[in-house]
Amino acid sequence: MVSGLGGGVSAMTSRGAVHDEIDELVDDLAAAAGLAVQLTDTNFNSLTFGPHRGEVDWIRRETLLTRTTSAEIRRYLDTFNVRTAMGPVHIPADPSRDTMARLVVPVRSNGRTVGFLWFLDDGTAAHPAVLDRIVAAAERLGRLLNRDAHRQQLVADRLRDLVGEHEPSRQESIRFFEDQGWSARRVAVTVAAAVDPAAQPMDQTAVTEALDAPRGLDRKVLRAVHDDAVVLLSPAAAAEDPRRTAGRALDVLAAGGVAGWVAGVGGVHPTLAGAADSYRQARCALRVARSMSEHRPIADWPRLGALRVLTLLPVQALQQAIEPRLLPVLADATLVETLRTYLVEAGDIRRTCAALHVHRGTVYYRLRKIEQLSQLSLRDGDDRLTIHTSLHMARLAGMA
Numbered sequence: 001m002v003s004g005l006g007g008g009v010s011a012m013t014s015r016g017a018v019h020d021e022i023d024e025l026v027d028d029l030a031a032a033a034g035l036a037v038q039l040t041d042t043n044f045n046s047l048t049f050g051p052h053r054g055e056v057d058w059i060r061r062e063t064l065l066t067r068t069t070s071a072e073i074r075r076y077l078d079t080f081n082v083r084t085a086m087g088p089v090h091i092p093a094d095p096s097r098d099t100m101a102r103l104v105v106p107v108r109s110n111g112r113t114v115g116f117l118w119f120l121d122d123g124t125a126a127h128p129a130v131l132d133r134i135v136a137a138a139e140r141l142g143r144l145l146n147r148d149a150h151r152q153q154l155v156a157d158r159l160r161d162l163v164g165e166h167e168p169s170r171q172e173s174i175r176f177f178e179d180q181g182w183s184a185r186r187v188a189v190t191v192a193a194a195v196d197p198a199a200q201p202m203d204q205t206a207v208t209e210a211l212d213a214p215r216g217l218d219r220k221v222l223r224a225v226h227d228d229a230v231v232l233l234s235p236a237a238a239a240e241d242p243r244r245t246a247g248r249a250l251d252v253l254a255a256g257g258v259a260g261w262v263a264g265v266g267g268v269h270p271t272l273a274g275a276a277d278s279y280r281q282a283r284c285a286l287r288v289a290r291s292m293s294e295h296r297p298i299a300d301w302p303r304l305g306a307l308r309v310l311t312l313l314p315v316q317a318l319q320q321a322i323e324p325r326l327l328p329v330l331a332d333a334t335l336v337e338t339l340r341t342y343l344v345e346a347g348d349i350r351r352t353c354a355a356l357h358v359h360r361g362t363v364y365y366r367l368r369k370i371e372q373l374s375q376l377s378l379r380d381g382d383d384r385l386t387i388h389t390s391l392h393m394a395r396l397a398g399m400a
Contacts, residue, residue, distance in 0.1 A: 022144050026050050029117075029137045033130050036060070036120045039141065042113055043209060044069040044077060057100040060120060067215060080104075082116065088131065090121070105134055109142035114149070117141070156224035159233055162272065163189060163226070163279035174272045185235045186270050188242035189278040191286045192249050192263040193229035195296075200260060202228060210256025217252055221245055229286070233275060236268040239302075246298045262289035265300045284311035291395050294344070310392055318397040323390040328373040335373075336391070336400045338366040343388050347378070 022039070030037045030050025038049040038060065046067045052060070059076075063069050069077075080091050082104050091102040100120050107115035117138055124130055162173040177183075194200040204225055211217045211230070222233040234245040246263040253261050264285030266278030281301040288307055289299035301308065310318065322330075329335050338356060342363070345351040353360050367378060376383040394400035 019148075022141065023048055025137060025141060025144070029134065032133055033119065033124065035122075035124055038063065038118045039107070040069070040116050040118060042083065042115060044074055044116070045213060047115065054120075055100075056120060057098060059099055060118075068213060082106075083113070088135070103134075105138045107138045107141045107145065109146035114142055114145045155222060159222050159224040159231060160226050162233070162275050163231060164276070170276060174275075177272055182272055185272075186237065186268055187272060187275055187278065188234060188236040188245075188268045189266045189275055189282045190232040190234065190242055190246045190249065190263055191226075191229045191266075191279070191282040192232065192246065192253070192261055193286060193290075194261055195290050197228045203258065206256060206258050207253065210253045210258050211249065213252065213256060215252070216256075217249055218245070221249075231279065231282075239268060242266070242268060243298060243300055250297055262286065262297045262299070264289055265298060267301050281308075284308065287311050287396060291398065307392060310389075310396055313393075313396075315397050318393040319399065321390075322393050322397075322399070323374075323376070323386050325374045325376060326387060326390045326394075329370050330391075330394050330400045335366055335370055336394075338363065339370055339387070340391060342367065342378075343384075343391070 026037060026039055026048050027050050036050065036052045036054065036056060039047045040063070041047055044063070046063050046069075049064060052064070056064075059073055062073070076097070076099075077091075080089055082089055082091075085104070085106050086108075087106070089104040091099075091104060093099060093101040101122070103119040103121040105117040105119075106113045107117060117134065119134070158173045158176045161169040162177065164170060194202065202225070207225065207230060211223055217223065217232075218234075220235060224231050230249070232245060232249060234242055236242050242265045246265050250261055250263055253259070264282040264287070266280070266282035266285065267274075269275065269278050285299040285301045285304060288295045288304060288311060289297065292299075295304075304311070313321070329339065338352075341355045342349075342352045345355060349360060349363055352363050356363065371377055374387070376387055378384055378387070391400065
């Protein structure tokens with residue numbers, strides 16, 4: 001029943017020994033206290049809950065059904081200073097809001113709050129023996145959640161090593177994941193990031209909460225923050241699986257307030273040994289998604305065609321390889337967009353006009369100006385290849 005435990009990386013399966021212990025402890029606590037109990041993360045999103053046999057209010061009903069907590073509910077609960085509490089907090093019933101009385105107990109570990117226990121309280125929890133048992137259970141839950149967080153961090157570290165350049169660490173990570181059941185899986189790596197990280201610095205907390213939310217990313221997908229991006233390692237039984245994973249990741253990020261991100265998807269590899277190659281391919285595809293709007297929000301390495309070669313070149317090499325005669329054209333945004341559209345439409349004037357929403361005469365005028373400025377002919381095959389390749393390089397290099 002546990003889902004969406006907070007942290008920087010997903011658990012490798014949706015359940016496990018720690019999750020089973022948490023479920024069992026919550027069920028035992030509900031039975032012993034005779035109260036409806038719910039365990040949430042620090043953002044009040046439901047992790048697990050015990051049996052609810054009696055009446056519940058609309059807040060409990062909504063959080064159980066959706067496993068998330070709306071902004072309206074958070075604002076209401078925050079008026080009781082729950083997040084900063086060091087011990088149990090009693091929230092009285094409020095008939096005007098149609099809410100029942102609650103007891104909230106912080107779940108803490110190593111001096112920090114890692115979750116909350118919530119009881120719909122009819123006064124039973126005020127009994128010292130019951131309250132002592134609740135506090136003891138909260139302490140044990142804190143240790144369990146902390147243990148899970150450490151395990152999650154280990155998986156994140158191993159994932160970063162798996163896609164890294166240090167061969168001994170990479171081999172050690174391969175063995176680690178194979179021991180966890182990944183040895184026979186086809187895999188692919190996705191890298192998701194902001195289009196412009198300088199303008200939109202990563203909010204790691206928001207990213208982590210979005211991906212690990214109860215309705216977030218599939219728990220079979222491993223994830224870790226690496227440099228300015230999120231790295232996802234996913235099973236790829238079908239060729240389209242990685243692209244679906246990327247789309248889902250962008251959707252849950254946007255739902256969590258992390259908007260404007262794009263993703264690059266690497267190729268599918270038959271074993272974990274290919275994860276590092278898939279990561280490099282995903283990074284190259286991310287360059288395309290960031291620089292070429294027509295490839296947003298997801299650029300897929302296997303579908304990039306000739307662009308794959310160009311993405312392997314560093315920015316300086318791209319800049320040096322651009323045809324010098326085309327530089328005056330690249331300085332004019334209108335001519336660049338006209339040229340790009342004309343080439344994408346394979347030289348079809350009618351489709352170019354439709355895409356640009358301009359008259360045919362305007363397109364002809366701009367194309368003539370491009371040829372005059374560059375002294376290159378769009379009717380010559382070699383010149384056309386030079387123009388198209390240089391335009392791709394300029395866009396990847398941020399020059400167009």
